[in-house]
Amino acid sequence: MSTKTVTKEKKDKVSPEQREHYHHLLHQMILIRRYEEKAAELYQASKIRGFLHLYIGEEAIATGVMQALTPEDSVVATYREHGHALARGVSADVIMAEMYGKVTGCARGRGGSMHLFDKEHRFFGGNAIVCSHLPLAVGIALADKMQNKPNVTVCFLGEGAVAEGEFHESLNLGALWQTPTLFVVENNLYCMGTALRYHSSNPNLTEKAASYNVKAVQIDGNDVLAVEQAAHEACDYLRSGKGPYFIEAITYRFRPHSMFDAELYREKAEVEEHKKRDPIILFTNYLKENNLIEDGEIQAIEADVAAVVQHSVDFAENSPWEEVEDLTRFVYTERSLS
């Protein structure tokens, strides 16, 4: 595997700004981790219902990719998107309220865990028909291109999506029209319970993408610095108008597919083996080995994250439900657009 790893390189000199940036990355990943651990707990307590898909183990990808984006860029995500929403800057409070189904949620409680939306952060869901958001991402990027805006659209997808027809339709059209779309495949090796080798005649995903004349790279998705670097390279490429870009980030999902998954398809030992490459541990070790973080600073991050998580829970608990009278609102628009 030609995956690129950055966290093995030794750092000699690091500026205070760079040091602070590293701490920001660690903070983001720990926030996503602790937030989702809390979400799982709240699911057991029946505070959160429906499907809940956890991103635990994959945090480096959303965290790394978001570093390369401007506020005008767009993000289109899957149903496993709490981490992407948090890393994009959507408030932890409104995401938690959404999972509770409260009216203060980022989609008024209509979407739930799988359908987070935020207009201000140009976060276009939370899409739960696998692969149906790829055409959307190409369309959003096409609109930017036609309006001569220098923006990119990032589309996160799982490796299971490559079996859908829309994957091929979208890569073909994105490349044909050179839309500034960044496809980020989070390859966690399992499409629900079916391993890639059982559902893809060619398990080499970058080869599939390259066959559509899309520039494609494979990276270590558990290495946040490798992800960040790849995302910057991708966005530079996209903003120069050369067309779509494809990153396959190899990772692993530590938790079941959803809260209903008995994990019959993989051995516990395999999961434990992968946990040795936990992105948070990898990055923390890297920072420690290079004297870029003190134990006290890690504790401060944990304390800050705990406060953010607790605040979001309090916010959700204390929020009202949407009035039943509002059920039929927003089937059609209540205002004129133009």
Place this chain on the structure above:
Amino acid sequence: MTLPSQNVIAEPQQLVKMTYREGMRQAIREAMLRDERCFLMGADVGRYGGCFAVSKGLFDEFGPEKIRDMPLSESAIAGIGIGASMNGMRPIVEIMTVNFSLLALDQILNTAGTLLHMSGGLFNVPVVIRMATGSGRQLGAQHAHSLEGWYAHIPGIKVLAPGTVEDMRGMLWPALEDPDPVLIFEQQVMYNMTEMVSATPVPVDIDHAKVRRPGKDVTLITYGSCLPKSMTAAETLAQEEIDTEVIDLRTLRPLDNDTIFASVAKTHRVLIVEEGWRSGSLAAEISARIMENLFYELDRPVDRLCASEVPMPYSKHMEEAAVPQPETIAAAVRKLVL
């Protein structure tokens, strides 16, 4: 809304002869000139001129950026249109026929029809999707069904069915101004039909049905290609002193109850005519609404004339036998007034 001068092909109020096909071509052209956010996208819309020649000549006038040829990727065609509409553009999406549109049904239902409500009112989908529907050209069982009634089942989208050249020409602009997704169903058998229409576009009210022929004895509710057939039947019946009121639904979703109910309250007898299959049809919905609201106004049970419940056959005589014709419509009305 003042049109650029090059659009005015004759003095206001002057009538010109125009085909149904030309009506849409003019409408697309006028929309392009009026609003730079508009563009046409679909398979064979450009260099080929549209599979039913609707966009013939537009590629030469507006070029490949605005008249976008696309591969046979119905789902991506719809999905990219949806995405572009969510990011500042006003795409006019063409899908060849309603039978092919089933390949895009996921995008139309799960994305276009759903996003506004699911996002708690955050994201509009102001896309317009046009497609041909209906029988009459011996195109067989995979090109000639009338499935617009299925689409009219979906909350969140609007469904238009122009049954006159004037409507064909005048519905596109209000559809583009609508902040929500609008589907326009064009009758493939009517593309060559001519009518005298105003030389300048007349705005069409897409929120209301229209009484095409006032009458006092029977209400005949229809739309699309069954409208001219119903008008012919009404003329025949007039010679027999049966005065038929013909209502053109024009908008299949949302349905205009008021116009329907006012007519039924006047005539007390109703025939609903459509080319969709009878079971679970739009006619069934309208019949139920009349029964629910005007039961004691009815002198007879509501009657329906729909397509035979068979896949559309190729042979001309068999195809004609499968759908309502002026003679069968007139016969059904006679039974109601006996």
